Amino acid sequence: MKKKLLSLAVVAAMSASLVACGGSDGASGSSSNGSGTSITILNSKTEIQTQFEEMAEQYEEATGVHVEVYNADTDTTVASQVATKYASNDPYTLTMVDAKDIYSLADDYAYDLSNEDWVGHTTLGITVNDKLAGFPFCVEARGIIYNADAIEAITGEKFDPASVATLDDFKALLDKLVAGGMEKPVGVLSEYWSLGAHYFAEVYEQQPDPDAFVNSLLAGEEDLAGNQKFNELMDTFDTLIAYNYAKGSAANADREETSMMLAEGQIAFMFGGNWDWSVLNQYDFTENMGIMPVPENTSDDTNTKLVGGGSKYIFVDSSDATSDEQRQAALDFLNWLVNDAEGNAFLTEQCALVPAFDNIDASALDPLSLSVKSYADAGKLIPNYNYLPDDHMTVVGQEIMQKYLDEAMTRPELVTAVQDYFKTATPIAH
């Protein structure tokens, strides 16, 4: 009998500990006490995680607020990671996501930032249903990255990106490079996000009215083959394919290898954006690089502009899992980024990001970011289009554009495939 009682006691103790495990979750969100507030932030720009952690330490020393920085998982999407946190009622105080995620999260979880001090310094914040939900973390833009050293070594004259704004001039330069010994002067990333969300997306973004264009595609009324912007951009893409160093196994080109070849001058051009600097600077790079608009035989000025704008947005959690104290600390932190010299230095110097606020000095940036900033300052940025259907990137990017890049698909086939895709795609409400 004694034994039985003992074993029952053990069972009871074990089940009690199990219950205790489950119950402790709710308390962890509000662990703040007199010693200082504690906030959490999800960093989805994984390349700046180290800088973020260092900044958090300095920030705690200066303000007493403890900032816990979490790095986004690279093997899953940020949206699914955020979803998990909300499902377990343990959200981050500050969450950094893509513009698109702001639209899906804002209604339920984002705190209204309209009354913050920094609002007047930017035009890039995201407003959803009259609520300023997204704090723009940085500016990013895409175009063709060039290695001026590699070009000048062959042509012998100073490279001016404006001189190759049209496709004809661009082709002439490529031929010159080939004649000068650079067999294949171009690299094209084969990743589906680059092909679908960055290159092909320009077909929509460069339209006079992107929203109307996408809607008519969704309605099945658009004749893509007859669309001028589509043809101009695809003509350029054909040229990129023809001069691609990985021609033959283009769909398998390795991002690291392509970036290395560009940094070291084995190729001269690569389609990309200023975020690519963090890859390029891993190699024996030259500072004499920059981003130029995608060359096009066009008369609508789009070949003088980069495509981009605010990138990575931070929202402050509005749910009950975050205390008012934490929320205030989070708002203070965003203010610190914009209005404090240390915060500015974190953005522009430590992380080498193009700031989205006009009061921040950014003269010490890397060459690609400087390019982007000069286009942004001159008002020569075509805005991102954030309402493409969710599966656009995998279907158009991977199944269609990658096939086209590998020359396993013709232009008419591509037109049909894209139009068919849009007929069954689910539009994004906005």
Next chain:
Amino acid sequence: MKTNTMSYKFKQYLLFAGISTIIFACVVIIPFIYGLYLTFTSWDGVSRNKPFVGIDNYVSAFADSGYWTSLGRTFIYSAIAVILVNAVAFIIAYMVTSGIKGQNFFRAGFFVPNLIGGIVLGYVWKFVFNKALVELASTISSGHAKSLLATESGAIAALIIVSVWQYAGYMMLIYVAGFMSVSEDVIEAAKIDGCTGTQSIIHISIPLMTASFVQCLFLTITRCFMVYDVNLSLTNGDPYGSSALAAMHVYNQAFINKDYGTGQAEALILFIICAVIGGLQVYVGKKGEVQA
């Protein structure tokens, strides 16, 4: 004390299996039921409300041609991989139980690939296929060779090669145990009766090892149908999404395309197919077991 009453039995059950039942319910049963519920909603994975849509998700899952293509691909991949894994595993199991020199070393060696995680293994093999083999082939044929991963059928072949490399060692262990369980007496008796080596394998060892085959086939079939990690790190669906297997399609549908309900419904269909095939195979296999 009465030991055959309902309450006594229940108490005994609680005592011995209570905790595991609770844990099993928490981590398997409840999530499964909740997942089942989600297949009837159009939840996007994040938002607070989960609108009920009835069987819409199943309708769109059945209409999703990409899913059925990837499922067909998974069947082909699994069929070839399962046969190869088991054939290779059986052969090396035979070799390392036949008393060759250093057989313990070989056993450990063949098992090692299984200790490397699928993601890492995928990246290692990606390097082998894209760099090492291409370099080698280019030198031999003195031209630019194409990587196996750059062609549609090549990418599937590469997945099969890596799976065989990964699982064969593990299955080998089970077959080794099977070989060891066949009593020496029976083999000796067969020898005395004039059996050759091959005959005694086919007619004595293999029938007595049916349990090992049932286990190995079950493990390989379920693993092949559910494979995701190697698929992700080795090909990530490239080229042009032609190597995305069913699990990857389900994941992309739910998390990248943010169509949680359809993804969940497709996952459930995959689970049912997998459970039916696995169960059927075990049932048929068990019937064929013999005792010495």
